[in-house]
Every structure is written in C-alpha cells, then in structure tokens.
Amino acid sequence: MQNLIRFIIRFSFQIIFVILEVFALALLFRNNPLPNARLYQATQGMNSFFYNQTSQLTKFFNLTTENAALVTENARLRHELARMAPLEDRESFKTLANPAYSYDFIPARVINNTVNKQNNYITLDVGTLQGVRPDMGVVGPQGIVGMVRSVSPNFSTVIPVLNSKFRGSVKLAVQGYFGTLSWPGHSYREAIVSEIPSHVIVYEGDTLITSGLTSIFPEGEIAGFVTKVDRTPAGSFFELKVRLSQDFKKLTRVYVIRNFSKTEMLRLEEQTYD
C-alpha cells in the first residue's frame, strides 16, 4: 500500500498526463455521442450568444456585397416569373403546381461559418421554432450550400458541401446524367462529381444542377460548373472537377428548403422496401 502511494506520488505528473490525454482522445474517438451532446447543449447557449454578437457586428461590413447578391437573385426570380406568367392559366400548369408536391423556403442568416477545415460546418439562426428539421436542404443565393444536421429551438447546424461527409445527388443539366457531389478538401471553391458513366461527353463549363432524386433539394438548383474532365483509363465511370457556384466565403443569407411531400414520400418508399 505504501509502495503504491509512493509510486503514485512519484509518477503523478505522468499519471495525470495519461488520464487527461486518454480523456481527450476518448472525446475524439468516442463511440457514444451522448456525453458530447450534453457538453454541446451546455455550451451552445453561450456559443450562440457570441456568434450572434459577432455576426451583428460583421453584418454591416457585408451589406454592400449582400445587397448586390440579393439584387442579382431578385433579377433571376423576376425573369423566371415572367417566363411562367403565360403558363399560369393552362390546366397542365395547375397540375404541376400541386400543393402536395411543393417546397417552402425558410430564410435564414449564417451566424457561424468555416471554410478552411477538413470538416466545415455552418450555424444558422433558425431552428425548430421556424420549422427547420434535420436533413433539410440549404441553398444560398448562388447555389446549393448543404443540408441541416442538428436543430435546437432557435438554431440549426448545417453540413455544407465543404465537409468530407457531404454527399449530394446532382446531374448534368444538358446531358441529364446523375452523379455524386462530394468535396476532396483542397479548396473551398472546388468539388468533385463522381460516378458519371464513361460514355457521356462532357465539356468544361457544363452546368451541374441538383437531381431532385433525394427529396432534400428540388430539381434544378445550381450546384456548380465543370472545370476539368478526369477520364481515368479503366473503369466505366469517371470524375468531374467542379467549381462550386456558391462562394462559401461570401455566405450570409441562405434558405432552408422544406419539402412538404417528403414524409409521405418516405413512408411510401419504406413500405415498398419492406
């Protein structure tokens, strides 16, 4: 017993080190997300406060660029509206505008955002009280942003395209072939689209839009533009390097997409797979 105590005193520095280091690594490699969630909840109030204050302050410096982006977006929407107007009376359009199959856009402000990590995250100032739920899509004025991960009453966190865990279903706007959008982690402007069948002819500058297959994004949200076609010699698929249309460093205003038909759709699909 005495020896043990002497041992502990003699090596207390090493013992404390091992305990703390193991604890830190356990946090990192944990299998059980619960302690983390607790810690997260405990600190989130404070974090949100800080981020809100910071973004209140920085908001003003971004007003000019933000305005410009909103004007551009407005112009695009007006243009689309004008194109739609003559269709409105037709019967086929009324079927298209079936309210059961429609999307709602919840406006949100970005209050925290990183672009230089391997796994970036975005925090938004909307939560369950505004109708945000996990797995909803998020788009910015210039293109797709990501999908909602966790939600609290007033805030939500988003896994953006700039996260190694992000996967999105996109397609070539002209050719119509589907692929998977992911981020290799080099630059915040570049992503890759894989699984494009190798017989498809793709040109640099071709547009990629969301496929509408996953019920997270409606079809046709712009994702990016092809910058390089990477044809690996063997294999039936190839990869595209893509310039993301959304500049994540300029992100201030986004929209969370609520899909009204999602629950019904998922339930039907579950039935089918069972």
Add this chain to the structure above:
Amino acid sequence: MIDWLNRYIFRFLLVIFFQVLVLNNVQFSGYINPYFYIWYILVLPFDTPGWILLGSAFLLGLGIDVFPQGLAGNGSSLGTHAASTVLIAYLRPTVLRWINPRDEYEQGTYPDSKNYGIIWFVTYALIMIGIHHFVLFFLEDLSLRDILRTLMRVILSGVFSLLLILMWEGIRFRVSR
C-alpha cells in the same frame, strides 16, 4: 497574488478569447490557421506544479475545442486541441531540459524572450509549436491519405503561429519596459 492571477487566470481567458473571436475568423487560405493560444503554456513559470500545467493545458484545449466551430455534438473534432495541448504541456519540462541555455534556469525567471533571449525563445517556441501543430492537424485529418497536405498545413500554420507569438512577445516587453 496579482501576478499569480495574471499569469494563470487572465492570460488563460485572454488567449481563449483572442483565439476564438479573432484568429478563428481569420481565414487566409485553406492551409493557414494560426494557433496563438499555446503561448499561454509556453510562458508559464518554471515552478508551475505539474497538475496545474497539465490541468490548465487540458482546459485550454477543451475551451478552444468547444468554441470555434460551436459544433461539439456534431461529429466535429472535439478533443483535438485538448489532446495536442496536454501533450505539449507534458513535454514542456523535457523540452526545457533539452534547450537549457546554461546549467540551470535562474530562480525567479520565466521561460520567455526577455529572460533568455530571442534565439533561445524561438528555438523553444518552434519545438513546442511544431509538436502541437503536427499532432493537432493529424488528429483533425485522422488519415494518412493526404500526408503531404497535412504537413503543408503544419508548416504554414506553424510559421504564422510563431510570428504571432513573437510579435506578441515584442509588444509585451516594449510596453512594459
């Protein structure tokens, strides 16, 4: 007492706020992320008890971990800063022994640029920053897939962290003189 409070408490809060509110918002490029906060560990007094050294390093790392992305519960890398900071705190006495300028460190001095000179301090800071950043970026990436890119991040960020720490040491002693 005031000095004690300053060295252990005020500086602790100062480096966390500076790191979280300023440096984490500075994004030079995808590679560069300066981490100034380890300056706190560098300049703790020589006779800091082991448990304070390790304990404050752990809390400091955890503080940085919890704040920056604000997404601890979200599969982000909670624990990376804590692990790397505790490691350099543990290695600090060893590193100090390696680069011992004379036979012993003098009583009543601190391991900073004023007491032992700029060259000694740069060596000391470089070793500590190197270990810290290396462990940090590898834990963050958690793969050896892009080892060159991770090394690049270690070197570039390390240079910026060192510059910040040296600038701060400069300001500190210019003002106090």
